[in-house]
Amino acid sequence: MPKIVGHIYTLFLVLISWVIFAFEDLGQIGTYLSTMFGLNSANLANAEAIYYLKNYIIIIIIGIIGSIPLKNIIKKWAKNNENKTNKSKNKNVVNMKKRDIVISVCASICFIAVLLLSTASLVNNSFNPFLYFRF
Amino acid sequence: MVFSSVVFLYIFLPIMLLIYFLVPKRFKNLVMIISSFIFFAWGEIRYIPIMLILAVMDFWCGNKINKFWEDKKKKRFYLWLDVGVNLLILFFFKYADFIISSINGITGLNIPLLHIPLPIGVSFNTFQSLSYIIDVYRGTVKCEKSFYNYLTYTTLFPQIIAGPIVRYETVDEELVDKKISLDNFSLGMKRFIVGLGKKVLIANNVGALWNVIETGAFGEMTVLLSWVGIISFALQIYFDFSGYSDMAIGLAKIFGMNFDENFNYPYISKSITEFWRRWHITLGSWFRDYIYIPLGGNRKGLPKQIRNILIVWALTRSMAWSIMEFCALGTIFWCYFNNREIVFTESIR
Structure with a gap:
């Protein structure tokens, strides 16, 4: 089986399972699933759907990107590049040091930004549900 | 108290860390115990006495098992005593009202319901206690003196809310000698911030x-919106759950302890079994090691294997009609395929 088929089939099953998991009522599960597959009278899309999609598309894309191991992919790519350009060694060492410093400074700025943004969101009292009451 | 709150981030944690790093080594555990109690008491104080009693019980039974190492009967007695008490308390909180209402339904009596909310973390606390006592019984860890x-x-607060499940063998050395x-500290801080952001x-x-979308608090439902909705739910569950695990792992790191990883990019899986090896890893392996394999796994023929799968399913099902429920289904798949691999490698040897 080609890889892509495996990915699609797994994600598909997982999404269906999340529907079953999200609702406690069997009737609601049925309605939701049949809407997803166009089995009832639901329209394909309307102005409201587009409105919500537009408002949330960025955070959904960030979420999807965050669900793949981007860090490992970049590391692999960087390593490959290094091997290619390994001819002029002395110059490379200096470059690497510079690069590492730049990366670590950027990373620190990102961490501080995430902390500040999270704090702002918490202070703002925005939607912050606690999902683990039943454990 | 929850991690994602201003009180925790800017009052509790800084004060706790300051004291933790200032006190001499032998008092660090004391600081952890006291801060765990404050952490739990913030929401509800009533679970603390039970936690203390269970800790005494586990500790006492563990040492008894060690003392009667040669005496199989006594050893087993203390194992089951501790497992029994732990499960009894868990089931009391989870099912007292369910049982009362069933009795009312059958007999026509009218016993009032207790309406006890489940104390936060009671399940994870039980998982930890059981892993300790079973490992002591098996001889895979030394009992704590x-x-x-x-x-x-047993009171470690970082992971008690949503995991990862920390086994005694993972942290036994770090309870004495923290790294x-x-x-x-900086690795832990980074990890914690990643989790918080998630x-x-x-x-x-x-x-x-x-x-x-779920509550239908808008007009008409459409096909597009239903897909957008379920994708956002999938993302919410993953980032909430793994974010909590990241925060727990990060906090532990700051304290000088190492917890096991709990999530490994589940949504890139190529099969359902792979998904369960990547989703809430410590829960899956807990059920495999302490329930499925002791029951014989799949090595005692198909009928028994089906029975074992059903037991794991029933147990996780009853743990909570919640995220655990979903984990249960996965655990079954996971145990099934993983154990096939185990049998396979054993036959090669």
């Missing part, structure tokens, strides 16, 4: 969208 250290283990360093910036935002 110091109640002070055991209490630190406190500037490196670990929870507050991503999970909460997509969660808000799902909340609107």
Whole structure:
């Protein structure tokens, strides 16, 4: 089986399972699933759907990107590049040091930004549900 | 108290860390115990006495098992005593009202319901206690000789809300000798911030969208919106859950302890079994090691294997009609295929 088929089939099953998991009522599960597959009278899309999609598309894309191991992919790519350009060694060492410093400074700025943004969101009292009451 | 709150981030944690790093080594566990109690008492104080009693019980039974190492009967007695008490308390909180209402239904009596809300973390606490006592019984870990250290283990607050499940063998050395360093501190801080961002910036935002779609708090439902909705729910669950695990792992690192990883990019899986090897890893392996394999796994023929799968399913099902429920289904698949691999490698040897 080609890889892509495996990915699609797994994600598909997982999404269906999340529907079953999200609702406690069997009737609601049925309605939701049949809407997803166009089995009832639901329209394909309307102005409201587009409105919500537009408002949330960025955070959904960030979420999807965050669900793949981007860090490992970049590391692999960087390593490959290094091997290619390994001819002029002395110059490379200096470059690497510079690069590492730049990366670590950027990373620190990102961490501080995430902390500040999270704090702002918490202070703002925005939607912050606690999902683990039943454990 | 929850991690994603201003009180925790800017009052509790800084004060706790300051004291933790200032006190001499032998008092660090004490600081952890006291802060765990404050952490739990913030929401509800009533679970603390039970936690203490269970800790005494585990500790006492563990030492008894050690004492009667040669006496199989006594050893087994103390194992089952501890397992029994732990499960009894868990089931009491989870099912007291369910049982009362069933009795009312059958007999026509009218016993009032107790309406006890489930104390936060009671399940994870039980998982930890059981892993300790079973490992002591099996001889895979030495029993803890110091109640002070055991209490630190059983009350550890970072992971108690949503995992990862920390086994005694993972932290037994670090209960005595913590790896406190500037490196670990900064690694832990980074990990914690990653988790916080996952929870507050991503999970909460997509969660808000799902909340609107789920409750139908808008006009007409469409095909497009139903897909957007379920994708945002999938993202919410993943980022909330793994964010909590990241925060727990990060906090532990700051304290100089190492927890096991709990999530490994589940949504890139190529099969369902792979998904369960990547989703809430410590829960899956807990059920495999302490329930499925002791029951014989799949090595005693198909009928028994089906029975074992059903037991795991029933147990996780009853644990909570919640995220655990979903984990249960996965655990079954996971145990089934994993154990096939185990049998396979054993036959090669």
